[in-house]
Amino acid sequence: MNTEQLTRMLPDERLRSFLRQDVWLHAAERGMSWQEAVKDREAAAIAINRLSAYASDTLKMIVLRFGAEPVAEEKLIQALRDYTRMAGAESRIGVKQLESAGFLFAVQKLWGEKIYWIPSDCYTVWQNALFPFALSPVISSARPLAGASGIREPFGRRILYLLAALAKGDASFTAKGLLSKKTAAKLDEALLLDESKLTVFPLDWANKDHYSLKTAFALTVSSELGLLRKEEGGLALHTERMEAWLALAEEARERELQDRLGGMLFRWVGADALFGSILMGASGGSWYSITEAEKLIAGLTDSMHERAMRGQVESAASRLGMSEWTHLFHELGWMELAEADVEGQAVQIFRWRAFPRENTPEDLIVQPNGEIWAPPGCGYAARWELELLGERVNAEEPLLYRLSAAAVSNALEQGRTKGDIERFLQTAGGGELSVHVRALLREWTGKACRFSFEEVTLLRCDSDEMAGHAKSLAELAPRLIEQIGERDFIVESSSVSEIRRLLQKSGYPPRKGIGGVKAAAASYPSFLSAHERAGAEEVRAEQDAISNERASWLLEPIVLRHYQLVQNAQDDPEVVLLPGIERVPAAWWREMRSYHASTRKEFMQQAVSLETAVQLRLNGEIRSFVPEQVEQRGQEWAVTGRMIAGDRPERSRLTPDMWEEMKLVLPSGIGS
């Protein structure tokens, strides 16, 4: 779930309450909304710096350990126990504070279990604020990298090709509520995407036997961008949104796509999101060493794992590495990959492509032989038109299109006229068309679409006599556009009510509804026929399929919308911190003291119950210890838990004779 969805689902008051938290003071003063603030690099960084140590440690652990993947509460608390120095009560405070400030969200299952997540579209911004990286630009000269050379067309163009293929083809659903196989194949082809670069990601999608992953992925992106919408009978372009999207500067378009991609993938890849996010945080224009980025990440995750107690935590081995991410970004046309010599070693390097921040349109070059060169600065609206009028010949810059009879014929089908095509080519090409191009267009437009079928409304009379009657009515006669045969007239659909009134007035009320005898009978169907019953089942199946199609193409790892979003503070039972603290003597947390063995046991039991840490004087040295369990073996007892030494907890088992003095450590701000 991302910020956009959350904004739709959360009450305004809850959204406003986030910004009332101290951490967002700066953003609030700037007049930002929560949705703006959490994705704004500066505002988010300031807020994150103001988080309490508990909230900050909790967020860091979530970012490193789970990414934007949803996680069950129990697993989250366990991980906080394993990977941080915090005691349970401190973790709960951290979680609570993050929820209150709009960093962490939860859904609640019916039986009360909660699932937590951070909005996937915030991941990169927060990761950068929590773990700022500064990769050093590589200054050695770059050389192509085998297997990933050159640059690919930006993903925005591929989306445009997909939508163009959809608009040119059949976007209606079959009885199963899916696009036809033929259309699905055309979309596949249009994307020009090497699917293997996507399949390495642990994604899941609907109707796998029908749609490829890349098509499901691109349709989801298009849908999320609002370019495409599902209607009852099929998919339709959202023309207004399309118009705005096509008019964007290329940098903005690709940036939006990158954010969407991040938002979609980060939900699935857990801790591996860090690789993608680190890459996405690198600034454009310079080459960076992939090896260096890998080392930075390894340093970060190693330190986290070192904090975890060796051998005691679930392995978080990476499924994905830098290579999968860089090759995906390269495939999507956003990144260049190369090789360079750094300190005598050949290393792989990457560079984000720089796209124009403003539209500086370049004219098409329309050649006399019908070839059209579309230079890099060619606007997307013109590219959209070229997709209709020509066949794309290459994938280089500039792109080469070739006008063809089939494409022009299809353009006529789509409502273009010869004049429209000529005007477009002249305007976009910045000059007169050559004689040959005009001749080609004349040739190709001279034959196609000279005939067409049109749905018209027919006024059908049941006899010649009634036809004569209709013609004789002075008010009605002008509304009879054309007589077909003896008994039928073409009329305007918009005139039907008026014609109905006039006929009624003349004493001949027409049949109700539209259609003749057969249509009238069908509106009151017979349920006796087996044929009819089968038909009804098909319709139901179709409806189910449509509902299924509406769900999504690309699925989510956990479908959060199936559960109840924790929307208000009152929905979420208050976390009871330090239960029973009132029964604990204040001296226990105020000073280090030596206690009798039996009191020591009670002390430790109380600490476990309160989920707090204790301080122990061990061999004269004060150490922090988070007790987890008091074990009784016959007359002997011991306490197990985590001994905190610096950043690194160690699992320890202590018997009461091992420490001299002790005191409870309450979370900051409590008990002082």
Add this chain to the structure above:
Amino acid sequence: MQSEGSIIVQSDLTILLDERQPAAGARELLLAVAEAVKRVGSVHTYKITPMSLWNALSAGWEGEEMIERLKSHSRYELPMQAEATVRLWASRYGKLKLSMDGGELLLTGDAQILQQLKLKGSVAEWVRDFRGETEWLLHPECRGVLKQELTRLGYPVFDRAGYHAGQALSVALREKTAGGVPFVLRPYQQQAVSIFSEESETSGGSGVVVLPCGTGKTIVGIAALAKIGAETLILTSSRTSAEQWRDELLDKTNLTPDSVCVYGGKGKQVSPVTIATYQLLTYRKSKSDDFRHMGLFNERDWGLIIYDEVHLLPAPVFRMTASIQATRRLGLTATLVREDGCAEDVYSLIGPKHYDMNWKTAEEQAYISSVSCAEIRVPLADAQVNSYRAAAPRSKLRIAAENANKLPVVRELLRKHGDKPTLVIGQYLKQLKEVAEELGAPLLTGETPQEERLRLYDDFRAGEHPVLVVSKVANLAIDLPDAAVAIQLSGSFGSRQEEAQRVGRLLRPKSGSNEAWFYTLVTEGTKETEFALRRQMFMLEQGYDYMQLPATADWLDPRDGSETKEAAQG
């Protein structure tokens, strides 16, 4: 990054030259390092291939210099892939050498490259002995095939195995032709011959000369023959062309008729200079038979083999050429592009491109005529409308081609161009016979005996018959130097090649205004218009444009409306 540069380099080394920008420097660069692919409209397409790049290196260019020059003319940032490819190909240049040592063929060169090639089965199979890291002993017959394979793999090889001198033949160019006309090589012809005949470390030797139609490729061949001074085998694309070679040799050199012959015909005579056709060389009774005339390659001790229209070189001759790499070879062509994609093979077997002349440059310098092309749309004769509508699809084209309304248009065009030598070219004999009869012009078809053909050519040259009606035999190698007008009545479907061949008939320079006119008559509203548009593509890609004229009062002159009106009124 965008600048005002006039070239756009794509990552696959396709290069677009925007002629709307000041492009002289860029054009000069591309002519040196790339192959011209097409010159349509304002953006011309070139391509850097391994061979074109090595040709440039052999002409003294450096890889880094090419990259810098490409960058300096480039509108956008040079793709890294393109830059790296130039660097890679350039780095391999000069690293391998073929040589002869005591009668044995050796491949020597860079140890690292030879190590890479050792893993390639298609190369290793020709090695008799891997003598060391830098020298291999080869099977002697592989010289051509190996060069071809190395080129395919992207490794150029210097062929320094030397040439067989052949039987000496003293030949001198005349200062005045046998017909008494002063004769001197044009500067570009001189340059092409010089490059071919010199033999330095980086250039010269066997190779290909590319010149537009009508710029005197034959003269380059003859001059090369005189310069080498050895017995020569000349291969051409048709019998007529062979005879023209013979006539030119006798006209422009001191060779006597007994030392020059056209192979074939009545006797299978072989002379010190023998001219044969590809068709004859590749003739065999059945697929299982041998090519019985292929022995011509070894019939005499040839010191030079000239391949005319080398882009038409048939596969068996390719194979034969691969086995005679010791003989010096010269290829002549007007086009760099082979339809079968074997251009690289041509270069590797015949030799690199030594000279390439831009068509438009040739036109600007009046080495070829300036041809104006026009398509005239003619309405279908009323009497044929019904039969056209009722005809089966295949018959429709023929009815449109034989549109009776075309004849009055031909008459108008002939009247407009007065007594300029004119070819009326068509596909269907029935139509051609009727037209010839109506115009009172001689008809030349495939059935016309050779002697009769030659007589008709002579009469045409002499102006006795200013109009010649010809069938598709005009497509190939009919050399009518004074034809200034061609009127195409009909053609073979959408054949671009045929259209180009027919326009090519007009390219020889003309006295006076050096102008020529090509008209194609097309029946309006029929399938013929679609085919006509397709036929014109090749010429468009050579930089030509077609006027579109209706067959009404203003159609006659594509260049001058006033004159047209007069002609129409007259």
